[in-house]
Amino acid sequence: MNDIDKANSIAFERLLKAEPQIVGLGMAKEFIPNFGEKMILHAGPPITWERMSGPMIGAITGAILYEGWAETPEKARALASKGEITFEPCHHHNSVGPMAGIISPNLPVWVVEEKNSGRRGYATLNEGLGKVLRMGAFSEEVIERLNWMREVLYPVLRNGVRKYVEDNGGLNLKSLISQSLHMGDELHNRNRAATSLLIRTLVPSLIDAERGNHNLSRVVKFMAGNDHFFLNPGMAAAKASLDSVGYVEGSSMITIMARNGTDFGIQIAGIENEWFTCQAALPDVLLFPGFTKDDVNRDIGDSAIMETYGVGGFALAAAPAIVQFVGGTPQDAVNYTKEMYEICVGENKHFTIPVLNFRGTPTGIDLIKVVETGITPILDTGAAHKEAGKGQVGAGIVRMPSEAFVKAAEAFVEKYSK
């Protein structure tokens, strides 16, 4: 075994050992490290205001209105363009966000902790589908919902989770992911089972903590009505787990894949804190009625962390129902997963796929294998309308662009050649 393989083994084992759990909920500004006052976090690699795409511009507009930093969308955009707000990637603050991935100071976040390393991952509460902030919507309806989430949803959840953590030490997310893979989820575009399991796990503690609170039923209804509610803590779990790998000398394992609607970026375990970016893919997916190819925004969101973690599109074989979205057959779902094995370091004994004889999911993307085989990772994701606030236009399989991987390989070779 050569040095790179050894390094990849180390990185892979660390990833598999990771035990992410929910330890609480809190306000972004209080819990997320180095969160400046006039700061907004976003999905994907670093990007300036001028280069941002529609959905992200809309989401930031909404966040500014939500924070009360401006009164109208026009004033909000003016503020943003003046440079008075600092935009940074979620990934630079141990956080992750789906689609536009916007986190502003007064948004409540899940606090997920990896038990062994203590590394944390943060993610907001998922708003649901339709006109939502993460798709770039910023209407009054959006702001009102965000306010309700902060005033009602958040305190109820926070208290319930606190109670659960008191009684149990932490809410084991890895176990939920593992179970939901056996129930037809793949954890990126299909989270229904995981959401159900999460609610089931939390409800007794929610009841105990909120006896007599009439908001409880609304809270549970809200969660139960959002099939993707689990996605956010799932992403935080993936983030904390991948962060727990840390820097591994000589490893070509990929620890971040993320998109910001304009660019796609990756990071590797063997090169610390360096983004390798290129233009994000234009999703060629099944479109919802009424939308055309011209409406689609470039790939956006930190949710690619799920595939980086070994689930999502990589576990498509576990979610045959999702193929309705991609217009294929269940065999197509299996084939996607099988293809991903060819570019991964190993198979995940904790996340197994029943239809493949409980074979572990392909986990730990190997940069060198990607470059050598010409097979780039696939994601199973939603596609946003390129105009802010118009919501989701479709969903399906998107293949990641190759340039970022080539750049990373060049840097890897530069660093490690004698």
Next chain:
Amino acid sequence: MSFKDLLNSGPKVINLGMERFYLDLLEQEVPAVKVNWRPPLAKSSLMDRLRKLRGEEVE
């Protein structure tokens, strides 16, 4: 499997490239698999350096 073994036990083929060769093998009932091959993402100089790093160089 050595050349001698190949001659003795007959071909069992992995086909990389033109699909018709693979189909012709199936017709002759030769065990065969085809590969959905794609070219490397990087140009050959980078591929050489990567292979060298992985200790796959050949003298």
Next chain:
Amino acid sequence: MKKIEVVRGEYYDSVTLMLVAKEIKRINGVVDAVLNMATEANIDIMKAAGFEIKAGFLSPDDLLIGIDYRKDEIDKIFETARSYLASPPWKKKEDDTEYTPGTLEGALAVLRDANLALISLPGRFAAAEAMKALKNGLNVMLYSDNVATEDEIKLKHYADRNDLIVMGPDCGTAVINGKGLGFSNVCPEGPVGIVAASGTGLQEVMVQLSRRGIGVKHGIGTGGRDVKECVGGISFLKGIRELSDDPEISLIIAVGKPPDPEVKERILNSLKKTGKDCVICFMGDDCGKDEDRVHYSAELEECAVVAEAILNGKEVSAARDKLRAEYASLSGWRPIEEVQGKYVRGLFTGGTLCYEAQYIAQSYINPIYSNAPLRKEFKLENSLKPIGHSFIDYGEDEFTQGRLHPMIDPSFRAEQLKEQSEDNSVAVVLFDVVLGYGSAENPSQEVAEAIGAVKREIKPVYVAYVCGTAGDPQDLAKQISLLEDAGVIVCESNARAALLASSLISRRER
């Protein structure tokens, strides 16, 4: 209007691209369609075809789609082309397509006891995949050409050290334990083993043996460059050694163009050491004198005749004499109709068949020009404009950049055949039709149609050889009768066809 589109970062093999181009050209209004990966050579080809290429930086991994469309809405045609690429219309809808591995390693997981990698990828990628195969303990048949000599040497040295063989580069044919790899004819199995540095050379010898009821157990291809000094005949010698060790093989045939002198020496010594009967057929070479168990022949059919005699316990010289007598009577044949013109034009799909034809015909007509001539001074300046007597190999590189090999797609050679037939100075047209695995479904049909469409008062005499066996998928009898119905004289070997065609002219010249 002519327009080009660039599709970045998608790979398609050349066969798929050409089949898509063929489908697009069927569309009413499409004058031309060219699909090529953007290598330098292909960019030149497309520019020469009148397409303007404006895109800034192009790499060989980008796809160029060039369409010439007589009507409006050319973009629709591009859309169609792209949809054909994604979903080839000629592919049958397979019920439940199992996963096709994307790598050699993935394939090994499916076929654990694989022992050979058959590689026909573009030359610039082939060597690396071949090395990977060798390192995984697989033998390699390298159909690809344009593989660098240094790479070939590295591969063969590695193989040698590890008891493996590399057949190729540029190896189009092999037969292992009776199973055909690449282009091959369905032949019986028997006590003969062949090592060949030439693809259609191997095919012709096997076909001629097969017609005499003689079977072949192994036909090991080595690629043409193996017998050059720089490579040293590594694969050739390895083949001889194994055939020598095989108790089921009692006769060994060595086929190819003449090796470099030192390599030839080693080959001869190796064959002598086998203690088995050997027939050496280095085409066009000065024949040595037959000694003991080693026999020489400079021609492919003769080689089979000698082998037949040996295996049947008959006298070799008598067999040779009989063959010469048959040839003599053939060269006395004379057509009933008037023959107009003075030149013989040969149009070949098999490289070695073209070579042998020149070798045989040169006794009767001279000079013979070619794109792959016997002697440098007879090289054609423009292979699309033959002069005098010309024999052209349409499988040569210059014709296969951006075009399928003529054995796979006979249409280009058929077009050329029609064109040359309409030249009044052409008296005889000589051509080959190669059958077997890998070859087109109905090659005679395209030629027959081309002949039928020739506009000329007195057509040339058509002489052909169909290289195939009764077991081949194309139905040998049908292929022959299609040609005969079109008025072609079909001969029983490549040598006879060349002989008949050229002696027709030489007698007239006298």
